Amino acid sequence: MRAGRDRDASVALVRRYRATIEYDGTDFAGFQWQPQVRTVQGEIEAALQRLTGAEVKVVGAGRTDAGVHALGQVVSFSAATGIPVERMAAAMNSVLPADVRVVRAGETDEGFNARFSARSRSYVYVMLNRAEPSALLRRYVCHVRGALDAQAMADAAGRLVGEMDFAAWANSLGEVRTTVRRVFRCAVRRRGAWVLLFVEASGFLHGMVRNIAGTLMQVGSGKRRPEEMEAITASRDRRMAGPTAPAHGLCLVRVSYTDAGGTPALVEE
Amino acid sequence: MRAGRDRDASVALVRRYRATIEYDGTDFAGFQWQPQVRTVQGEIEAALQRLTGAEVKVVGAGRTDAGVHALGQVVSFSAATGIPVERMAAAMNSVLPADVRVVRAGETDEGFNARFSARSRSYVYVMLNRAEPSALLRRYVCHVRGALDAQAMADAAGRLVGEMDFAAWANSLGEVRTTVRRVFRCAVRRRGAWVLLFVEASGFLHGMVRNIAGTLMQVGSGKRRPEEMEAITASRDRRMAGPTAPAHGLCLVRVSYTDAGGTPALVEE
Numbered sequence: 001m002r003a004g005r006d007r008d009a010s011v012a013l014v015r016r017y018r019a020t021i022e023y024d025g026t027d028f029a030g031f032q033w034q035p036q037v038r039t040v041q042g043e044i045e046a047a048l049q050r051l052t053g054a055e056v057k058v059v060g061a062g063r064t065d066a067g068v069h070a071l072g073q074v075v076s077f078s079a080a081t082g083i084p085v086e087r088m089a090a091a092m093n094s095v096l097p098a099d100v101r102v103v104r105a106g107e108t109d110e111g112f113n114a115r116f117s118a119r120s121r122s123y124v125y126v127m128l129n130r131a132e133p134s135a136l137l138r139r140y141v142c143h144v145r146g147a148l149d150a151q152a153m154a155d156a157a158g159r160l161v162g163e164m165d166f167a168a169w170a171n172s173l174g175e176v177r178t179t180v181r182r183v184f185r186c187a188v189r190r191r192g193a194w195v196l197l198f199v200e201a202s203g204f205l206h207g208m209v210r211n212i213a214g215t216l217m218q219v220g221s222g223k224r225r226p227e228e229m230e231a232i233t234a235s236r237d238r239r240m241a242g243p244t245a246p247a248h249g250l251c252l253v254r255v256s257y258t259d260a261g262g263t264p265a266l267v268e269e
Numbered sequence: 270m271r272a273g274r275d276r277d278a279s280v281a282l283v284r285r286y287r288a289t290i291e292y293d294g295t296d297f298a299g300f301q302w303q304p305q306v307r308t309v310q311g312e313i314e315a316a317l318q319r320l321t322g323a324e325v326k327v328v329g330a331g332r333t334d335a336g337v338h339a340l341g342q343v344v345s346f347s348a349a350t351g352i353p354v355e356r357m358a359a360a361m362n363s364v365l366p367a368d369v370r371v372v373r374a375g376e377t378d379e380g381f382n383a384r385f386s387a388r389s390r391s392y393v394y395v396m397l398n399r400a401e402p403s404a405l406l407r408r409y410v411c412h413v414r415g416a417l418d419a420q421a422m423a424d425a426a427g428r429l430v431g432e433m434d435f436a437a438w439a440n441s442l443g444e445v446r447t448t449v450r451r452v453f454r455c456a457v458r459r460r461g462a463w464v465l466l467f468v469e470a471s472g473f474l475h476g477m478v479r480n481i482a483g484t485l486m487q488v489g490s491g492k493r494r495p496e497e498m499e500a501i502t503a504s505r506d507r508r509m510a511g512p513t514a515p516a517h518g519l520c521l522v523r524v525s526y527t528d529a530g531g532t533p534a535l536v537e538e
Contacts, residue, residue, distance in 0.1 A: 022404040069405055089401050101404040132358050135291040135370040136338055136520075140405065251405075 014080040017088065018112055019105035021060075021073040026139045026248065027099060030066045031073065040064075040100055044075060047095045052081045061114040061255040062121050065207070067247030069140060072103075072122075072254040076114035114255070120184055121204060122254040125197040125213040125245065129190075141194075142213075142249030148220030150190035156219040156226035157186040157197065160212060160233070167236040171207030171244060179205060179236070188216065195220070200256075207244050215242035283349045286357065287381055288374035290329075290342040295408045295517065296368060299335045300342065309333075309369055313344060316364045321350045330383040330524040331390050334476070336516030338409060341372075341391075343524040345383035383524070389453055390473060391523040394466040394482040394514065398459075410463075411482075411518030417489035419459035425488040425495035426455040426466065429481060429502070436505040440476030440513060448474060448505070457485065464489070469525075476513050484511030 021044070029037035033045070041058050048056035061074040083091045089105040096102065111117075126141045128134050133143040160183050167179040182202040189196050197216060199209050215232070218224045224242070232240045290313070298306035302314070310327055317325035330343040352360045358374040365371070380386075395410045397403050402412040429452050436448040451471040458465050466485060468478050484501070487493045493511070501509045 024404050024407070071405060093401055098402075098407055099404050101401055101407075103399075103401050130372075132362055132370055132372050133367075135293050135368050136340060136409065138293070138367055138370075 018108035020103040022101045024099040025069040031064045050095045061118045068250045070252040074114045074255040120256045122200040123209045127195040130193040153216045153220040154188040157188045159229035160186040169208045169211045170205030210245045213245035218242045287377035289372040291370045293368040294338040300333045319364045330387045331521045337519045339521040341523040343383045389525045391469040392478045396464040399462040422485045422489040423457040426457045428498035429455040438477045438480045439474030479514045482514035487511045
């Protein structure tokens with residue numbers, strides 16, 4: 001049996017890999033594999049199948065939605081290949097489409113799981129706050145025409161830091177065990193026409209960053225006061241928070257592990 | 270005669286406009302109008318025709334090549350329209366494709382010509398210097414795999430500042446009166462994985478920034494010494510300089526006039 005022999009022959013070379021992935025989410029139905037649509041996980045698994053001749057299951061640290069980008073997604077997988085570890089990133093890039101890139105790849109220990117070993121995920125939500133939209137960065141920023149009060153947004157954002165029940169900030173609870181998450185950082189900074197929201201947490205509920213961004217935009221435009229944040233959280237009621245901000249302004253910038261790896265080269269705060 | 274009456278009726282409202290334009294050059298055959306292909310000038314003129322019902326001739330400060338981007342291109346035109354001046358940018362954006370945006374538009378004096386009134390043009394050439402390319406910014410940066418010595422590049426770049434005959438740096442001389450240009454600034458800076466080349470000059474010969482970028486990349490990778498710059502310039506021979514760097518790394522960021530206008534909001538050095 002051909003397939004069986006191939007699998008046996010490669011057993012000796014099976015390695016556990018960890019890779020940092022950058023992608024332009026514009027033309028993807030999200031990170032996670034789904035039938036019939038283009039997903040980041042699907043493209044990475046197809047690339048690994050081409051390189052190894054076998055089916056490879058990839059686990060990602062963050063299951064980003066359709067349209068959401070990543071500079072520092074982290075994936076783990078086990079694969080059997082004769083490609084030297086230091087050539088793995090280049091080899092994967094040689095068979096991946098241009099909107100997914102392996103920034104770096106290396107061998108990791110057997111127990112490493114990109115999702116379950118992660119200590120925190122960091123996202124940035126990018127708003128361009130000027131009269132007219134951007135042509136060059138139209139795929140990566142959310143245009144906000146009316147003036148945003150970044151100071152008020154920063155005040156509101158700070159009220160979401162801590163270990164809390166974030167049920168009010170989730171679009172769907174799905175199969176989560178608990179809606180308690182620890183937010184390590186939630187900060188807003190203005191730099192010229194740019195308003196940036198940085199959120200780092202132990203984990204995120206579905207739509208959480210975009211719901212925070214949409215609510216903070218309401219604060220920034222004077223529709224809500226920063227003091228309302230606590231009441232929204234306490235309500236555990238999704239209807240109390242603001243609208244979900246558009247996906248294309250969101251980017252997964254970093255996943256942190258206890259070894260402090262995974263920092264992408266493109267981001268500088 | 271309908272057309273004649275329309276033209277007469279609008280004479281009283283003819284205004285001279287100056288507009289700052291941002292565009293993603295990826296899907297354009299360059300700024301300047303050419304038959305049968307998509308150009309930035311062509312799109313802006315088509316938008317103005319839709320808004321005014323008349324043919325409008327647009328002049329741009331820099332005639333960027335196919336694939337070259339702009340954050341701060343400046344155009345001038347005369348048009349007759351009932352649209353209030355402060356609504357002109359939004360009106361133009363409502364009929365322009367998403368990869369061309371009017372950042373701002375205003376009335377200017379009759380004698381203003383975006384091209385001939387310009388005091389200087391500033392370009393940035395963006396290199397991403399790391400092992401693997403970028404997915405997110407693949408349309409806007411030139412990927413350079415091998416380590417670049419930005420210090421040597423900066424040394425070489427500084428040797429191009431001043432009023433000199435830049436014939437050696439031009440791909441074609443076309444119909445230019447003189448190949449003497451004044452370079453106000455030519456500087457290279459590294460920021461993490463990014464290497465940025467900033468060039469500001471009274472004007473540029475065809476391909477000049479990209480030829481400088483291509484030559485500086487040779488300096489950065491040790492193929493040339495910074496001291497060779499003066500000899501290249503003195504030769505007035507295109508074959509002495511390095512290759513033309515790819516168009517997609519180049520962006521026209523600012524056009525300066527004596528009134529110091531035209532600075533785009535997206536760029537911060």
